[in-house]
Amino acid sequence: MTLETEVQALRQVPMFREIDPARLKLLAFTSERVMFSAGQHVFAQGDPSDAAYVLLQGKADVVIETPNGPLRVAQLAANDLLGEMGILSDAPRSASIVADGDVTALRIDKRVFLELLGQFPQMSVAVMRELAKRLERTNAKLAALSA
Amino acid sequence: MDKSLFRYIWKHSRRDQLVIFAVVFAQLPFYFWSLELPKRIVNEAISGNAFKNGKETARALDFGFTLPSFLGGSKIVLFEGFEFERVGFLFALSGLFLALVLVNGGFKYWINVAKGALGERMLRRMRFDLVSIALRFTPDTLRRVKPSETATMVKDEVEPIGGFIGDAFVQPLFLGTQALTAMTFIMVQNAWLGLIAGSIVAIQFAVIPRLRRVQIRLGRQRQLASRQLAGRVAEIVDGMEAVHVHNATRWERAEIGHRLHHLFDLRFRIYKWKFMVKFLNNLLAQITPFLFYAVGGYLALQGQLDIGQLVAVIAAYKDLPPPLKELIDWDQQRLDVQVKYEQVLEQFSPDTLIPLEIQDPKAVVDGPLPGPLAIEDLSIYDQHGPLIEGLSLAAGLPVHMALVGDGPAPSVLARALSRRVTGLTGRIAFGEADLLRMTDAAAGRHIAYAGTDPILFPGTVRDNLVYGLRRAPRPVKDMPVDRRRLMEAQRTGNPEDDPTLDWLDYEAVDATGPHDLDARLIEALELVGMRGDLYQLGLLGYIDAATPEEDIARFIEARRKLEARFEGMEKGRLLETFDPGRYTRQATIGENILFGAPRTGSASPAALAEDPLVREALDDTDLTDDLVSLGLKIAREMTEIFRDLPPGHPLFDQFSFIAADDIPDFTAMLRRIGMKGERALKAGERGRLIALTLGYVEPRHRLGLVDGAMEERLLQARTRFRELAGEDGPVAFHDPEALNLAVSLKDNLLFGRITHGVADAERKVMHEVMEVVAELDLKEAVERIGLGYRVGPSGRLLSAAQRIKVNLARCVVRRPDLLVVDGATTALGESEGMKVLKRIVEARPAASLVAVVRESATDTFDMVVRFDGTQATVEDRARGRERGVQEVAAQ
Structure with a gap:
């Protein structure tokens, strides 16, 4: 796998879809490809948020620690972005991510990511737009629930 | 050192100078003879005066002299010589001339070598004296001295002085007599020509030194300016962090540029003067031959002077300007060097120096530090006022004393107890011995001081730790004595100690040799909490010649074990092993x-x-x-x-x-x-x-x-x-079967590259390394390599905490009777610092400890000195306890 394939993967991520390909290449180049073995934590609930990840290969479980033990709440697959909320809000990890089989992910360092957002307003706008969309969806869901 | 350069030179090199004088005088007759001979060659051999009146042969190579008339004027013949016919006579005289040239050359060579040796010896002595004086600077003086300027003075500024010393007495004598001989010779030939030469010389001597005085003044300014430049450059390099932090690079550039301009201006003016003087000198030197040709030629035509005399005079005059010029040079150098000497000396003449007897290198120290410690009415002042006033206390040894308080007083007392402060009144005594009168040897053996600002020397961790154990060279049996080295040392007032010998005092730390000593060093580092760091330094370090064979074999075994482990972990993708026949992708x-x-x-x-x-x-x-x-x-x-x-x-x-x-x-x-x-x-x-x-x-x-x-x-x-x-x-x-001395121990153990992009690979790999090292009992071997880690200039390759710990361990390792810890442990953090102090006390309960600590960290101490401003109250917990016990017994 080369940088090109990573750029392709990043383009599949809604948050990055509208970003200029040259920027995505910079994002990919400054990110690190990381391999996880089955059962290994990508990160654990409560850890400080130091990076976001884009899954390139394999599947990973989202696990929440409950008083009754760990609870699997979702599964993530290739091209999914994870941990991005934590690095934007500076909050600790709200869930654990555990590799389900071998996983390859692109690790986007928090500092580098924020650096790029600061440098390129277009990227910030793309991220804001995605966040706004999510908020809208959540509002819609809330409205549906309360109706 | 003497205030006057000449006295200093004379005092230390009188004998050598006199020998050279004797040789200078001895060569004079030969020199005169070599002037005289051309005249004979031209007049007697070529013009044939010796063969007038039908003489077929003439006598040559005879040797003798005529006694002055007051001794009877008779001629004493030492050697009769031979009779020669005309051509033979010419060759005999010419041959004699050649022989004289060789003899004179030989004399010159010997004199030059002797002068050079003399100058180099004096330079060595002077440099050594200066460094010796610097070693005796009191702490107060040191605060005002710039290290880099001192270094330039010892290295560069005395160099020309050394070059001059060989010439100081010999040169004027040698050149003066030479010039005088030539002058006399010319005078003897013809008084008029003599007068001409004499007056030109007089002009040279009158005018040129005047011109040169300006040059010297400029030279002096240049010396100061370049010394300050060296000082400034060192300041900038030392303070680079501050320069960057405060964005002062532009100002620094401007400042240096300004200095360089000033220096350029001075140097350029010196050049102008120098070549002006040179021009004048050349001119005068050239005018004289003109006068000789004109006046001498005229006199020859008139028949008042024969051709031979004229040729000889011109030949003699050829020899006159060089010595004169050099004589003037010498005079200039003398002024110049004297000024340099005075300026250097000024920097090395502080008001107070540590008395010489305190630094006696041969002083014998026996027995432990006597007790009790008594401080009587101690007051310490600095230029801002009192720091400590009227402190008195007494404590039997060993004492574990905490110094507490805001402000500088606790630290000042700690420094005073380790003799780092001089301006004090009152008395600090151990038993009968006044602390300030103790020899350095005794104080150094008994007392160790660890401050917050540790001084490490470039070299290895080990070098730094054993610095305090370098006590005396250990003589090696049957070692060939380098007589020349010893003789030179004696002649130049240098020490005869050989620094390449083993100086370490193993007995003082209960060790028998280097291997044991390493174990002691590791123990000391453990006490100060640096053993973990040492292991890490060891992994970064290099295997060297001192690493024992069996360790090397076990390191290779560790490499194999690690390889096997990594193959079994995470599908073998943690590490990619080096293979001579395979490309290493990582x-x-x-x-x-x-x-x-x-x-x-x-x-x-x-x-x-x-x-x-x-x-x-x-x-x-x-x-x-x-x-x-x-x-x-x-x-x-x-x-x-x-x-x-x-x-x-x-x-x-x-x-x-x-x-x-x-x-x-x-x-x-x-x-x-x-x-x-x-x-x-x-x-x-x-x-x-x-x-x-x-x-x-x-x-x-x-x-x-x-x-x-x-x-x-x-x-x-x-x-x-x-x-x-x-x-x-x-x-x-890289060789799978052998260690590579050019890469770090870690690289040697891994023998491969940690795979990029395997989550948490570095930590996992290093964990395995730790386990295998422990399994094969290699931890100490790794730590020994850590002791060989190079700490860089001032220990900059270590972290601040590591520097403090190495410094503390250096004090601990030599087992002082009194360890003074001035804030070193505070800098490590309170709980870590407390642990370190506790471990130090537990390791040697019979030794005393004085530490500057916070109030909350005084638990382990049996005496607490609390400062409130400059006044102190003393809490003697030990005596309190004793009294308590007695009271209980009395009931």
Whole structure:
């Protein structure tokens, strides 16, 4: 796998879809490809948020620690972005991510990511737009629930 | 040292000077003779005066002298000589002349060598004296002395003084007599010509020194200015952090530029004067022959002077200006050097020096530090006022005393107890011995001081730890005595101690040799809480000649065990092991070609790209053009990816192959290539592109540049490089069966590269290393290598906490009777500091400890001195307890 394939993967991520390909290449180049073995934590609930990840290969479980033990709440697959909320809000990890089989992910360092957002307003706008969309969806869901 | 340079020289080199004087006088007759002889050759042999009146033969090579008339005027013949016919007579005299030239040359050679030796010896003595004086500077003086200026003075400024010393007495004597001889000779030939020569000389002596005085004044200013420049440069380098933090580079540049201009101006003016004087000198020297030809020729025509005399006079005059010029030079040098000497001396004449007897190197120290400690009415002042006033206390040894309080007083008392403070009234005594009158040897043996600002010397951790144990050279039996070295030392007032011998006092730390000593050092580092760091330093360190064979064998065993472990973990993808026949994907292309490490010098991609052997290997395997093309691809990608980041952006430094400064170069290069093709590349540019490629790691940079076929070809380059470099050449190659002395212990143990992009790989790998090291009982071996870690200038390669710990361990290791810890443990953090102090006390409960600590950390102490401003109250917990016990007993 080369940088090109990573750029392709990043383009599949809604948050990055509208970003200029040259920027995505910079994002990919400054990110690190990381391999996880089955059962290994990508990160654990409560850890400080130091990076976001884009899954390139394999599947990973989202696990929440409950008083009754760990609870699997979702599964993530290739091209999914994870941990991005934590690095934007500076909050600790709200869930654990555990590799389900071998996983390859692109690790986007928090500092580098924020650096790029600061440098390129277009990227910030793309991220804001995605966040706004999510908020809208959540509002819609809330409205549906309360109706 | 003497105030006057000449007295200083005379005092220390009288004998040598007198010997040289004698030789100078001895050579004078020969010199005069060599002046006289040409006249005889011309008049008697060539003009034939000796063969007048039909004489067939003449006598030559006779040797004798005529007594002065008051001794009877008779001629004493020492050797009769031979009779010669005319041609023979000429050759005999000419041969004699040649012999005299050789004799005079021989004399000159001997005198020069003797003068040189004399000067060098005095230079050695003077430098040594200066450093000796510097070693006696009191702490107060040291605060005002700039180290770099002191260094320039000892190194550079005394150098010309040394060069002059050989000439100081001999030169004026030698040249003066020579000039006088020549003058006398001319006078004897013809008084008029003598007068002409004499008056020109007089003019030279009158005018030129005056001109030169200006030159000297400028020279003095130059000396001061360059010394200050050296001081300033050192200040900037030492304070680089502050310069950057406060963005003062522009000001510093301007300041240095200003100084350099001042220096240039001085130097230029000196040049102008110098050549002006030279011009005048030459002019005067040239005018004289003119007068000789004109006046002497006229006198010859008139018959008042024969041709032989004229030739001899001109020959003699040829010898006159050089000694005169040198004599004037000497005079100038004298003034110059005297000024230099006075200026240097001024810097080395502080009001107070530590008395010599306190530093007696042969002082004997026996027994422990006597008790009790008594401080009587101690007051310490500095220029701002009192620091401590009227402190009295007494304590039996051993005492564990805490010094507490805000302000400087606790630290000042700690410094006073270790003799780091001089301006004090009152008395500090151990038993009968006054602390200030103790010899350095005794105080150094008994008392150790660890401050917050540790002074480490460049060298290894071990060198720093044993610094306090270097007590006396250990004589080696049957070691050949270097008599010359000893004799020179005696002649120059230098010490006869040989620093290359083993100076360590093993007995003082219950060790029998270096191996034991290392164990003591490791113990000391454990006490101060640095053993973990030492292990890490060991992994970063290099195996050296001192590493025992069995350790090396076990390190290789550890490597095998690790390899087996890693194969079984995470599908063997934690680490990629080096294999001579396989491309290491996790390493750079450069590392793959080298497959080893240079024994000296750098293995950076840029250095490799310039290395002729690497380039030859690439050429031989037809890879050069490919690597240049790959370099172009990398450059293209990098300039594209980083195009929109402003230069100096942190992401550049972290990720880009190309330094931000070089981006414009590469952009321009790429544009040109785009138009003209790769042939437009210059040789230097090809090198830079190859350097880019050599730093490339496929799994890390992921540009898809290296495929299987390329790996094969790079392996060929590796093989070719190995052939070219040879097994014992500049590169130490990786060998699965042997350790590589040119790479760190960690690299040796791993024998491979940690895979890029395996989550948490580094931590897991190092954990395995730790386990295997423990399993094979290699921990101490690793720590020994850690002791060999080089700490850099002032220990800058260590962290601040590590420096403090090494300094503390250095004090602990020599087992002082009193350890003074002045805030060193506070700097380590309160709980860590407390633990360290507790461990130190537990390790040697019979030794005393005085520590500056916070109030909350006084639990382990049996005496607490609390300062409130300059006044102190003393809480003696030990006596309190004792009294308590007695009271209980009385009930």
